[in-house]
Each structure stands twice: as structure tokens, then as C-alpha cells.
Amino acid sequence: HIVQSWLHAAGIDYPLVDGGYKALRQTAIQATIELAQKPIVLIGGCTGSGKTLLVQQQPNGVDLEGLARHRGSAFGRTLQPQLSQASFENLLAAEMLKTDARQDLHLWVLEDESRMIGSNHLPECLRERMT
Template identity: 90%
Template sequence: MPAAINLPLMNNDERAAVGTCYKQQGSDAALALGHKLVAGEIRQQRMDAWRAACLQNPQGILCCARGGQRSHIVQRWLHEAGIDYPLVEGGYKALRQTAIQATIELAQKPIVLIGGCTGSGKTLLVQQQPNGVDLEGLARHRGSAFGRTLQPQLKPGKF
């Protein structure tokens, strides 16, 4: 995901230990082990990193692979620290499924492509449409024919 910040609750070793415990002893034992592994100074360091990320990205959203206990624990700890931060229910997996479904639905709708000479009013026409999407504007793909200040053009993955 563009601009995503990876700040996991557990490192790979901790996650592996909790996963093994889950398979051998069940969810309660795994949860207890997770809390034991991410406690004290380790928890504080991770909380400091999450707090800083939340303050630097107030429009952000918590998201993990499946939206399970780990992301809910992080959200709860942030709430206890006075930071209410939204969470993607179902995690990246649900987000991806929603995007796939939206793409399928969009493919069934008619698309109108507007073309014309520079200065003919294409952008204004697109902006007047209830569902108009100005791809050139989103990509910052503008010429300087009319003296507008140029903004750097975005790379395809950023728009």
C-alpha cells in the first residue's frame, strides 16, 4: 500500500512463538504469551512508535493482514493512551476484497472518455459530472500552456 508504515505488534520471532503456542495450547495460552512477550519496555517502545505515527498521520488507518486480535490490541492500547485511531475491520484481506468487488462493479458501468484540444473546456466538463473523474488532475498531468504553476507529475502507482 502506498505510504503505508509498517509498525508490527510483534517481531517475527515473537509472532512465531505465539503461533506455535496457539497450535499447541490454544488461543488463551497464545494471547497470554503475546502479552508476556510484548510487555514493559518493549511495549513502551512500540507504543512510542505508534503514537508518533498516529500524530504524524492523523488521517491514517490501522490495518493488518486479517484484522484479527493483533490490530484490535494495538487499537485498544492506543485508545488507552488517548489516541482514537480507526481500524480496517477484516484487515488488508477485506480491503483487497472490497477493491476487487468495486472493480468488478465499475467494469459493468458505462465509461465516457472526453477528448479535445487544449483549452476546449474538458476539465470543466468532467468536473460538472456527478461521477466525473479527472485522471489528468489526479496525476497532476498539466501543461503550462495557460501559465499555471506546474506541480510535479505523480508516478502511476501514486494516483
């Protein structure tokens, strides 16, 4: 709670999660499981065909490679190091929640990915829905 106090003193109100990081992690996992139940449109195609750009242009698109900081099999890693698995999953949950909150989503638009995106793997709930 010390950091929370410092932030508040600096004029930054940031919500405190009861239960700390473990509770936040469980919330992120559960959100991904629930949001992954919506229908998914998969964008597939040859390397360099613009799949990622197409996904990024959709209001209900989630750029899995971007979240994983990976540019695809032919282009490899980005200049930024890949996130830990937990950080990738937390970021994915946050992105799905933000995207879902912006509109009344009925489906997701995702690039067809394999189980692994660089060193990160897709959460099982999402991978199952993509097969």
C-alpha cells in the first residue's frame, strides 16, 4: 500500500486490487477464458500478405503478435524483448477487455497463429477456439 500512498500524494489515483498480484492474475485469466468464448474470425495467408495490418484495422481485432512483441516466423523478434508468459497473458486480457468495452462485440478478429508466438504461447482457451 506504500506505492499506492505515494501515487495518491502525487495526484495519481490508481485502483488497488484486493488480493494483490495473484488476484489480478486470476482475474486476467478468467477474463480471457470468458472473452475467448465469442466467435472468432481468423485471418490467414502467406507471409507478408498484410494479415497483421488487416487485424489492426478492425475495431474488434487483437494483434497477438504485437502483444507478444513478435513479428512472425519470417521476420522474427522485434527490437523489444518478448514479455514473460504471465505478462503476455495479462496484456492480452487487458487488450481484450479494453476492446470489448469500447463496443458491443459479437466476435473477435485474430491472425491465425500457431501455439507459440515466439517464446510466448497462446492461452489454451484461445488456442482451442482457434482450431
